[in-house]
Amino acid sequence: MTALPSWLSDWRIEANENITRLGLPAKSESWKYTSLPAAWSVEKLRAKPGSGDAQKFRSQIKDAITLDFVDGKYIKGQLPKLPAGVIIAPLSQQLADNNERVRQSLGNSTPGKTRSLISLNLAEFTDGILIYVPHGVKLDQPVFMHSFGRKDSVNHLRVLVHLEADAEATLIQHHTSAENAVTNIVHEFDLGARSKFHHYRLQDDDQTATHLTFTETQLAEGSELDHFSLTLGARLSRHEITSYLNGEHAITNVNAAALLGGTQHADFTSVINHQSPHCLSRQTVKNVLGGKSRGVFQGKIHVHQIAQKTDGYQMNQALLLSPQAEINAKPELEIYADDVKCSHGATVGQLDDNAMFYLRSRGLSAELARALLIEAFLMDALQQISKEDIRDIFVESMQAKQSEISDAAGRA
Amino acid sequence: MLSIDNLHAAVDGNEILKGLTLDINPGEVHAIMGPNGSGKSTLSYVLAGREDYEVTDGDIFYDRASIMELAPDERAALGIFLAFQYPVEIPGVATTTFLRTALNALRRARGEDEINAAAFLKKQRDVANKLGVSDEMLKRPINVGFSGGEKKRMEALQMALLEPRMVIMDETDSGLDIDALRIVAENVNRLRAPDRSFLIITHYQRLLDHIKPDYVHIMADGRIVQSGGPELAHKLEAEGYAAFGIAEKAAA
Ligand SMILES: Nc1ncnc2c1ncn2[C@@H]1O[C@H](COP(=O)(O)OP(=O)(O)O)[C@@H](O)[C@H]1O
Ligand SMILES: [Mg+2]
Numbered sequence: 001m002t003a004l005p006s007w008l009s010d011w012r013i014e015a016n017e018n019i020t021r022l023g024l025p026a027k028s029e030s031w032k033y034t035s036l037p038a039a040w041s042v043e044k045l046r047a048k049p050g051s052g053d054a055q056k057f058r059s060q061i062k063d064a065i066t067l068d069f070v071d072g073k074y075i076k077g078q079l080p081k082l083p084a085g086v087i088i089a090p091l092s093q094q095l096a097d098n099n100e101r102v103r104q105s106l107g108n109s110t111p112g113k114t115r116s117l118i119s120l121n122l123a124e125f126t127d128g129i130l131i132y133v134p135h136g137v138k139l140d141q142p143v144f145m146h147s148f149g150r151k152d153s154v155n156h157l158r159v160l161v162h163l164e165a166d167a168e169a170t171l172i173q174h175h176t177s178a179e180n181a182v183t184n185i186v187h188e189f190d191l192g193a194r195s196k197f198h199h200y201r202l203q204d205d206d207q208t209a210t211h212l213t214f215t216e217t218q219l220a221e222g223s224e225l226d227h228f229s230l231t232l233g234a235r236l237s238r239h240e241i242t243s244y245l246n247g248e249h250a251i252t253n254v255n256a257a258a259l260l261g262g263t264q265h266a267d268f269t270s271v272i273n274h275q276s277p278h279c280l281s282r283q284t285v286k287n288v289l290g291g292k293s294r295g296v297f298q299g300k301i302h303v304h305q306i307a308q309k310t311d312g313y314q315m316n317q318a319l320l321l322s323p324q325a326e327i328n329a330k331p332e333l334e335i336y337a338d339d340v341k342c343s344h345g346a347t348v349g350q351l352d353d354n355a356m357f358y359l360r361s362r363g364l365s366a367e368l369a370r371a372l373l374i375e376a377f378l379m380d381a382l383q384q385i386s387k388e389d390i391r392d393i394f395v396e397s398m399q400a401k402q403s404e405i406s407d408a409a410g411r412a
Numbered sequence: 413m414l415s416i417d418n419l420h421a422a423v424d425g426n427e428i429l430k431g432l433t434l435d436i437n438p439g440e441v442h443a444i445m446g447p448n449g450s451g452k453s454t455l456s457y458v459l460a461g462r463e464d465y466e467v468t469d470g471d472i473f474y475d476r477a478s479i480m481e482l483a484p485d486e487r488a489a490l491g492i493f494l495a496f497q498y499p500v501e502i503p504g505v506a507t508t509t510f511l512r513t514a515l516n517a518l519r520r521a522r523g524e525d526e527i528n529a530a531a532f533l534k535k536q537r538d539v540a541n542k543l544g545v546s547d548e549m550l551k552r553p554i555n556v557g558f559s560g561g562e563k564k565r566m567e568a569l570q571m572a573l574l575e576p577r578m579v580i581m582d583e584t585d586s587g588l589d590i591d592a593l594r595i596v597a598e599n600v601n602r603l604r605a606p607d608r609s610f611l612i613i614t615h616y617q618r619l620l621d622h623i624k625p626d627y628v629h630i631m632a633d634g635r636i637v638q639s640g641g642p643e644l645a646h647k648l649e650a651e652g653y654a655a656f657g658i659a660e661k662a663a664a
Contacts, residue, residue, distance in 0.1 A: 353464070358500035360484035361460045361493075362514040362570065363521060369485075372513065376504025376553075 005098045011107065015123040022116035033296040033328040034238050034267040036210075042116075047072055047124040050153025050181060057146050057176065060393055064144040064172070072126040072147075072155035083137050091128035091158055101132055105160040105188060118214055121156050121186040128158035128185075133167035135192075142170035142198075142390065149181030149209070157185040163195035163223075170198040172390055175233070177205040187215040191223035193247060198226045200385055204397050205233035207262060213239040221247025221276075228384050230394050231258035231266045232401040238267035238296075245272070245279040245307070252279075257286045257381040259374070259398055260293035260325075261405040267296035274307040274337075283314040286381045288374050289325035290405045299344070300332040307337050314344040319377050321351065321370075321405070367406045374402055413438045413475065413609045414459075414578050420469035421458045427468065428454045430634035436578075439606040443620055444613045445645060446631030447653055447660040452613045453497050455631075456582040459611075460494040461487045474578065489521035493576030495567035497583045497613075502554040507566070510554050511536060511573060518574060539572040542602075544595055560587030568596045572603065579603070580611045585619040597622030617649040632658040 004012075019042055025031045049071040059066050065088055067077040074090035082088060087101065094102050107122060133139060149155040155177070163169060177183055183205065191197055197217075205211050211234040217225050231237055243252040258266045272281045287295035301312045318327035331344045351373050359369035378398060385391040414436040421429040428451045436442050446452050458465045459472065461484035471478050479487055502510070515535075516526040527535070540550060543565050555563050564584050571579055581600075585593055600610065600623050612623060620628070620642065628644040629636045630653075638644065638656055653660045 352500075354500045355502050357457075357460075357462050357484060358496065358502070359510070359514075361488055361496075362510075362574065363485050363488035363518040364514060365485050365517065366483070368513065368517060372505055372510070373502070376502065379504050 003096060005095060005103070007103055008095065012123045015119040018113055018119040019116050019123065022114070022119065024116060030269065030298070032298070032330070033294075034236070034265065036236070042120065045120060045154055045182060045184070047126050047156045048154045050150030050178065052151045052178060054150060055148045055176060055178070057148065059144045059146065061142060061144055061172065061389055063141050065141050066144045066146070067129055069127060069145070069147040069155075069157065071150055071153045072157055074127050080141070083139070085134035086137060086139065087130055087132040088143055089130050091130050091160065092126070094130045099130070101162065102130060102160065105130070105162050105190060106158070107188075115214075117184055117212055118186055121158060121184050121214075124156040124184075125158040125186070126156060128160065131161040131169060131171065133163045133169050133195075135164040136166045138168040139170070142172050142387075145171065145173045147173065147175050147177070147183065147185075149177035149183055151178045151180060153177070153181045155181065155183045155185070157183070159185065159187045161187070161189045161197060163191050163197055165193040165220075166195060167192065168196040170387070171200070173201045174393070175201075175203045175205050175211065177209045177211075179206050179208045181205065182210045182212075184212045185214070187213070189215070189217040189225065191217060191219045191225060193220045194222040195220075196224045196226070199228070200390055200394070201229040202394055202397055203229070203231045203233050203237060204401070207233065207235055207264065209234045211237040213237075215239065215241040217243045217252065219243060219245050219247065219250035219252060222249045223247065224251040224253070226253045227255065228381075229256040229268065230382070230398065231256070231260070231268070232397060234266070235263065236265050238269065240269045242271040243273065243281065245274050245276055245281070248276050248278045250276065250279045251281070253282045253384065255282070255284045255381055255384045257378050258295055259288045259378065259401050259405065260295060261290040262293060263291065264293040265296070266294075267298070269296070269298040271300045271302065272312065273302050273304070274310040274312065275304040277307055278309045279307065280311045281313065284381050284384065285316045286378055287318040287327055288321065288378060289318060289327060290321035292322070292324040294326045294328070296328045298330045298332070300334065301342055301344070303333075303335040303337050303340050303342065305336040308339045310337060310340040310342065312340070312342040316344075316346040317377075318348045319351065319374065320348065321374075370406055371399070371402050375399065414611070415473040415476075416459075416470070417473070418470035419455075419458065419467065419472065421454060422466050422468050423454065423464065428634055429458065431470070432631075432635055434629065434636060436609045436611060438609055439604075440627065441604065441610040441612065441623060441625045442627045442629065443625040443645065444611065444629045444631050444636075445615065445648055447658060450631045451634040452631060453582055456494050456497070456580050456613060459580055460484055460492060485517070485521070488576075489518055491577030493571055493574060493579050495571055495579070495581040495584050497586070499555045499563040499567055501556045503556050505554050506551055507554050508536065508550045511550075511570065514570070515574060536573065539569050543569045543572065543599060544592075545569050561589060561592050564588050564596065565592060568599050572599055577608050578611070579608070580613070582613045583615065584612075585614050585616060593619065594622060617645050620645050630656050630658070632656070
């Protein structure tokens, strides 16, 4: 990035000091089941371009506002005329213009002082997106971000979303990075009163890639986050997602699904902070695990004393397709208010023999029957994506991954 | 068409079928009646190729070739169909999606072209109408929330749609009221053909009033103990299993 605003240069100096102090994440309560490769250092994770060709990619969503990134840099997009006051722009451009909004949103909700990967992102991000939607504006067109890191690249991206009161927007992210690419993306969402934000992530990186994600959302009164992550790619991935329910009647939906095979490891760690009365949180997290893959779900619901009438629900379900696959689930309810409704549940199962036999007795091959049952298991999570054209993209990618896993299982 | 020769089968090491022999020629309708626990469902599962049932002796021939090594879907492709006593509920898979997937899987396995969406829907509607199955039921996940009778109708619908050559019906009549029973029986009678055979497992004479079997077999303790014509079913109805020297266990 050329000509950084001086405030950012200052912040970066501070961020680098934090990184030096903190080092990369080590084993801790939060990093209980996941660790970065021992050989990795901060220096290895500094932003760097990769090699090879950039992938050709086209969004399948009609009329979407698109922004394409290669090796952590905006390269092209489709940015139609937007309603007055709306900003949807590459972060690099906004920084070059020294837009005050960037400074206001950046680092607002990410306590990078205690988390080195967020500090690293602050020190290193090369680009990202700024979405700003003024009061009462509801954006019909979704924003579609495609990010491709070339072979061996290290991508640091920052996505800032600020919705004013009664605004609405949708962001879809599709990641398809190449071999050994590393992505470290940080999202900061600031949702004004009664605003509504839909966030759908599809992580379909190469099976050798690494993908680290942080999502921090501040929710004002009556606002709603509607989040869905689908993890298909990367050898190692971790998504740490935190919602702060700051105003009454705010709603956070933090849903996720993963379909893994081989030696993939995917960690979904969520923290829902109920810090205001009458808020609602909903979580459905599903893992389908084949091969020697491992899924991690850590879900914490923290109900502060003030947060009476909290309604919290969390469900974690895993389907193990092979005896070597593993799920580590750690639900955690920390409740300091006395008038709340919180529940959580977890199931771990295998494909039902009765269902397999029933389907096969009707002529479905083992692969087809398995695919249908896996799809059925995941579908009820994917249903959370209310818009059909968006859901279709996720379903198609899921099906493609599904047949890969089945092929591998068939050969085993 | 189907020839079962001295079949022995075990589950979890317990022998349940103990030397069962039965021959069914093309176009014939056979009924098997037997007390609870005599092994009727086990027989149906073994014929359909369920893997957790271990065949310890004997053989099963279909069109004169042993099917012992074939998987359930391969047997289905040959035209074997089992209407389950307890149809399985499968959440998350719409019935109509499943039916189309099944029909196309069978067609592919038989070297036929897949059926297109419009033709499939027409075919599905035809059989659904005949069996009194509503569109709404077809949209629901497979058997989920269906009443006992609805599940049995759905089995009958699948049978009509998939057009098998060897149909095994395991207590399709239980759970059906008189009207539904008549509808299902009419469906079977409509499907009777010179190259299609039926093996009807039932407890009750009443189904056999609607579907006239060519042969009736009485089964007890994993074997066929007596075979004859429809008169056997009447005798059973009138005199109970005691007339065949079978002590009936309490209903399971
Ligand atoms: N999966 C199973 N595991 C153990 N025993 C079984 C199993 N299935 C059936 N059996 C036993 O096998 C016998 C025959 O059962 P079944 O074939 O269901 O009889 P029927 O259909 O004639 O009532 C019964 O004693 C039953 O308890
Ligand atoms: Mg039975």
